[in-house]
Amino acid sequence: MPELPEVETIIRVIGPQIQGLSITEVVISHPSVIAHPSPEDFRRRLVGRQMEGVVRRGKFICFPLAGGARMILHLRMTGGLLVTPSDFPPEKHTHVIFRLTNGMEMRFSDMRRFGRFWLVEPGEADQYSGIAKLGPEPFDENFTAAYLQKNLGKRRKAIKECLLDQSIVAGIGNIYSDEILFRAKINPSRLANCLTTAEWEHLAEVIPSCLLFYIEKNAIGPEEYLKTRGRDYRNTPFLKVYGHKGEKCPVCGSLLCKTVIGGRSSVYCPVCQK
DNA sequence: GGTGCCCTGTGG
DNA sequence: CCACAGGGCACC
Numbered sequence: 001m002p003e004l005p006e007v008e009t010i011i012r013v014i015g016p017q018i019q020g021l022s023i024t025e026v027v028i029s030h031p032s033v034i035a036h037p038s039p040e041d042f043r044r045r046l047v048g049r050q051m052e053g054v055v056r057r058g059k060f061i062c063f064p065l066a067g068g069a070r071m072i073l074h075l076r077m078t079g080g081l082l083v084t085p086s087d088f089p090p091e092k093h094t095h096v097i098f099r100l101t102n103g104m105e106m107r108f109s110d111m112r113r114f115g116r117f118w119l120v121e122p123g124e125a126d127q128y129s130g131i132a133k134l135g136p137e138p139f140d141e142n143f144t145a146a147y148l149q150k151n152l153g154k155r156r157k158a159i160k161e162c163l164l165d166q167s168i169v170a171g172i173g174n175i176y177s178d179e180i181l182f183r184a185k186i187n188p189s190r191l192a193n194c195l196t197t198a199e200w201e202h203l204a205e206v207i208p209s210c211l212l213f214y215i216e217k218n219a220i221g222p223e224e225y226l227k228t229r230g231r232d233y234r235n236t237p238f239l240k241v242y243g244h245k246g247e248k249c250p251v252c253g254s255l256l257c258k259t260v261i262g263g264r265s266s267v268y269c270p271v272c273q274k
Numbered sequence: 275g276g277t278g279c280c281c282t283g284t285g286g
Numbered sequence: 287c288c289a290c291a292g293g294g295c296a297c298c
Contacts, residue, residue, distance in 0.1 A: 076280095
């Protein structure tokens with residue numbers, strides 16, 4: 001489910017709700033979602049710790065803790081986070097509950113249970129979560145056309161697969177890679193080593209602007225977020241190609257095609273995207 | 275590089 | 287019933 005824009009939306013809602021609060025209790029009903037350390041160590045080490053806030057890195061959610069430790073969460077496909085009163089009806093597939101000093105709870109639910117938590121101690125290198133392998137944020141000043149061309153310009157690999165490579169640029173998933181390539185008018189199957197300098201420049205501009213557009217479309221208040229269980233803030237009404245196979249291209253009216261690239265379904269306009 | 279796998283739910 | 291789903295990793 002969540003790619004960069006959705007994760008950004010989640011942290012903007014959750015941040016003010018948990019900032020400065022301490023964890024009084026951790027209830028883990030499905031230990032497999034705790035990747036590191038052991039679920040019992042995870043629970044024990046978190047109790048009494050204060051959360052300084054929450055930040056996003058790629059699709060990861062990071063909770064810096066007072067004293068220098070950090071809790072890290074990746075929602076993968078179907079993970080969700082909700083801050084609720086303790087008597088709020090629980091979501092199905094709730095696997096971890098953090099009880100907080102103000103009586104509220106932060107709850108992690110995940111139907112498919114692909115999501116994972118990590119806890120990294122102060123001064124410890126994070127060799128567990130995968131954050132260390134991430135490329136730059138799309139909004140980073142180092143994320144430029146020159147960077148893209150230098151790192152991808154010789155790859156004999158579909159550009160769509162390249163955009164999904166988190167070590168090149170952090171945060172793009174299957175939905176937004178299609179949306180980005182549609183806006184950039186580049187066919188998702190094109191090999192990276194065949195893109196022109198002008199196309200790299202276009203991509204370097206479109207990637208951040210497209211993601212920012214969806215972050216803004218996603219904006220939601222905490223009441224609405226809770227009411228919709230953190231599920232209905234998504235961008236689906238604004239997506240131009242993803243989920244629209246067989247419909248008319250919003251630019252030229254041709255029928256949108258679907259294909260598989262790198263094992264992921266991909267929708268594109270055969271006329272607009274060369 | 276391609277494939278299978280981790281899971282549950284939904285839609286054809 | 288089977289195919290597929292917004293992610294990422296291990297494995298030939």
